Amino acid sequence: MKKAIVLFSGGLDSTTLLYYVKNKGYNPVCLIFDYGQRHKKEIIQAKKIAELTNSEYYVIKFKLNWSGSSLIDLKRKVPFHKISEIGKNRSLPSTYVHGRNTIFLSFAVSLAEAKNIKDIFIGANEVDFSGYPDCRKEYFSAWGKLLSSLGLKNKINIIAPFLKMSKKEIICLGMKLKVPYNLTWSCYVGGSKPCGKCDSCILRRKGFRDAGFHDPLS
């Protein structure tokens, strides 16, 4: 079976992605990132899901001491927005971690080069999203060009199959693929239960409601 790298957070999107990639016949290699995020629980859940699915995985640890993002600076508070505000007409939310997807993808590229893996999957989507600049089509297309510029024998592709899908569509796909949503973790705040108020909780709730399914975490 052909290997594929999956950027894997243990959240709703990337867990659905992991099942999608397996369903496509790949043997997934999960990259899990410990970058000092306040919601450490996502790392624990990511490892559980990787083990449950018999997926090889690596945990990559680093710190971004310069980023004042509220996702890694515990002195700041995670902001709460109305659903109508999320991802629209406002400046970058404080949860944005500077350069995060660029760093994540650069590690994936290193692994792909070293192990001759062609396909890197990322669960980014630009429909129901927080407005981060590194979750948009233009950005992933530019990554393709960067990788071509290396002129490697092993041509590496970055694939974001959920880019244009709504959260509802992702959840409907996941339900078909029997994704264990009870094991996934989305909340940014870092408590033992989802806060229900952060952007991530709100987008998740909207997704389950629109899809007509019950969220096992609610």
Added chain:
Amino acid sequence: MKKAIVLFSGGLDSTTLLYYVKNKGYNPVCLIFDYGQRHKKEIIQAKKIAELTNSEYYVIKFKLNWSGSSLIDLKRKVPFHKISEIGKNRSLPSTYVHGRNTIFLSFAVSLAEAKNIKDIFIGANEVDFSGYPDCRKEYFSAWGKLLSSLGLKNKINIIAPFLKMSKKEIICLGMKLKVPYNLTWSCYVGGSKPCGKCDSCILRRKGFRDAGFHDPLS
């Protein structure tokens, strides 16, 4: 004074770069990487030089467990090549660390975004070099496009001023700028003295000889 990020290894090229950047009137912020390289001495020297030049610096630590590069896998040996072989007509040398510059630059981009710094300097050169694919003009041009695709208010530039310079030219520039080459470290092998045989030692020796200066480390 305007800040600039300098990817800084404590080697000959990046130390010359640091002095070049200071000479251009920037206030440098050095990024030093501890990625498990066998020549840990370069990190020690990099910190010394950053302190000597009153430069702000960050040390970023991570591991690339998957890369079998002889620069980080201590079970492998650093290869010795003839000067005529280096960078020419051979496959990637075992010292190539998969995706290294991509990872380094991604951290620099994160810092640039977070601190509103516009310019990132890298000391890569494609004349007297080991043939690494992430040291070529096409690669840095593609990075420019990736950064544009983010559509950030702070337009970030990646600048590689030594790209087309020979080692001789870099050293001649450094001598004018009074670079303390006695503090720099180039050898890959990881001993307390330069081995004199690895690609990095050979290119350094050739550079000093061509420039007509004495290497204080020789």
